[in-house]
Amino acid sequence: MGFNTVKILLIVPPFGPIEFQSLGLHNLQALGRLNGFEVDILYANIHFASQIGEKYNSLCNMNYFLLGERIFARSAWGCSVDSLLNQEIYNYTTVYNRDENPVRFFPKTDEVKISRLIEYEKIAYNWIDSFVENFLESHYDIVGVTSSFEQTNAAVSILKKVKQKQPNVITIFGGFNCEGDGADGIKSLDPGNKFINYIFSGESELTFISFLNKIRVDGYYSNRIIYGKPLEDLDLIPNLDYSDYFDALDKFLPNKSRSNINLVMETSRGCWWGEKNQCKFCGTSERICYRVKSEERVLKELTSMKKWGVNYIHMADLIMPQRYKNGLLDKIINRNDAWKIYYEQKVSLSYNDLKLLKKAGITEIQPGIESLSSEILKKMSKGTDLKQNIKFLRDVTDIDINLYWNIVWGIPGEKITHYKEINRLIPLISHLIPPIGMFHMTLLKFSPYFKDPNQYGIYNIRPLDSYNKVFPEWVDRKKIGIIFSCDYDYETKEDDNEIKILLENINNWNNCWFRSFNRPRLHICRKGDGETILLDTRGVANLNIQTLISPEKIKLLINNDKFNNTELQLWALKYSYAILDGDNFIPLPTIEDELRIRYED
Known part of the structure; x- marks a missing residue:
């Protein structure tokens, strides 16, 4: 039995970044509305960010440790998963088979304190119930979630609570984590079809509309996993309406600066x-x-x-x-x-x-x-x-x-x-x-290293150990995993x-x-008196900081060339104004635009 009207809610779970809209969901919203369906988008990530504060973005960036999945593991699976938030989270040997963190940002990013993570887990556990209760008052027929990287346990928590409160709501699951055999991995989260009714895999603009039409007429769809078809003509996607995103910002984070949106x-x-x-x-x-x-x-x-x-x-x-x-x-x-x-x-x-x-x-x-x-x-x-x-x-x-x-x-x-x-x-x-x-280098699903490991001497491929800490034992980690450990020489x-x-x-x-002053320079430019100089403040040799430079040398230092052992090339190499890579002569200075235009071949 079908529906007279179909009302759909699509949700962006934590830990999706709050500075960006969900392009995939807004594409589906635009096409759904074009075809006569009522489609809303709810930014659960923004709501949850308002609950835990400034460290939210740090958790979005730390996906190698699966902190986002750990924080929602208790909400999703109760006591059936080892989600204890202890110092083992930052055990690099367990995660990478190395003693040190091989992921470095400049400037260095700080790890979130364990005490904070425990606090966030408690907030997540209590947050789910009231959050879901609130949006279910709008009586949606279909509730969907998107999951990319560390949004799966939050998505599961939301859908489980939806089914607990309103069992007749149809639930759908999509996003990058459903790509390829990832769809089977998501299916393994719920083998009994208790809280994930349908799974969208791949580009879903076309299949989403087919699905909605089928649901409107018959009330069901024949396949649980719905594999998408590439949208050949991207011009078919209407202009996107981001009002749901900005409404969420205004409601949940009214003081957030728009300068980084x-x-x-x-x-x-x-x-x-x-x-x-x-x-x-x-x-x-x-x-x-x-x-x-x-x-x-x-x-x-x-x-x-x-x-x-x-x-x-x-x-x-x-x-x-x-x-x-x-x-x-x-x-x-x-x-x-x-x-x-x-x-x-x-x-x-x-x-x-x-x-x-x-x-x-x-x-x-x-x-x-x-x-x-x-x-x-x-x-x-x-x-x-x-x-x-x-x-x-x-x-x-x-x-x-x-x-x-x-x-x-x-x-x-x-x-x-x-x-x-x-x-x-x-x-x-x-x-x-x-x-x-x-x-x-991280071994990622879909990479050539992953798809043809023997060609590159890669062996002993297994899901990142962190997946064992965030999903129950029945889940197919090889299919749900995105990041893998491996051995190679x-x-x-x-x-x-x-x-x-x-x-x-x-x-x-x-x-x-x-630093705000005295940045290193190796730059060809003109002085106020019109003379052209090579300014070198790199400190790599005992050189004059300013050296007058001839047109012939300027031409030499603009473009890459083959090494011909010329006197000018040897001069540039002597003072580290250029380097060799095989038989390639590679100049290093930057150059004032007008000088480049004048002397470039």
């Missing part, structure tokens, strides 16, 4: 690089096939976003569409909007490309730099090398775009000599933007002295770069 958009899905050659450690799901929105659609969405009074746009794309450089960005520039846009990029962008990005308001980017070793980059299948990465860092530093990049280590087959070379390099590039993080595993040196070097690099 981001409006989430997407202009493409998949990865055009990954279609050709996926990076080996990349955990992007099987939906890697690339699709792009039309320029006209993107411009309409940008116009619709103005109503929210926020200037920051976070593009959820895995990588910016290449073709936008030849049309869309110019159109955005001509509109003269005040957007500040974040986009993930590839380091193949030229200097002029980066200037265009900044003019279009793309002031924050995250490129796939990942390493300062050509050999390691090759092992990663990054499609780049040291000369490209250094050139990119020089150009971004010159143009002054906010850059977020990381160093990844612990790659199968890496050698200690790779890190000796990196450690020798870092003092020479202290004038360039440093990485914000240094991470040991790499020299820095047995001798990590160079890694410790690297960590110290990156920390010093950040300290020098972000």
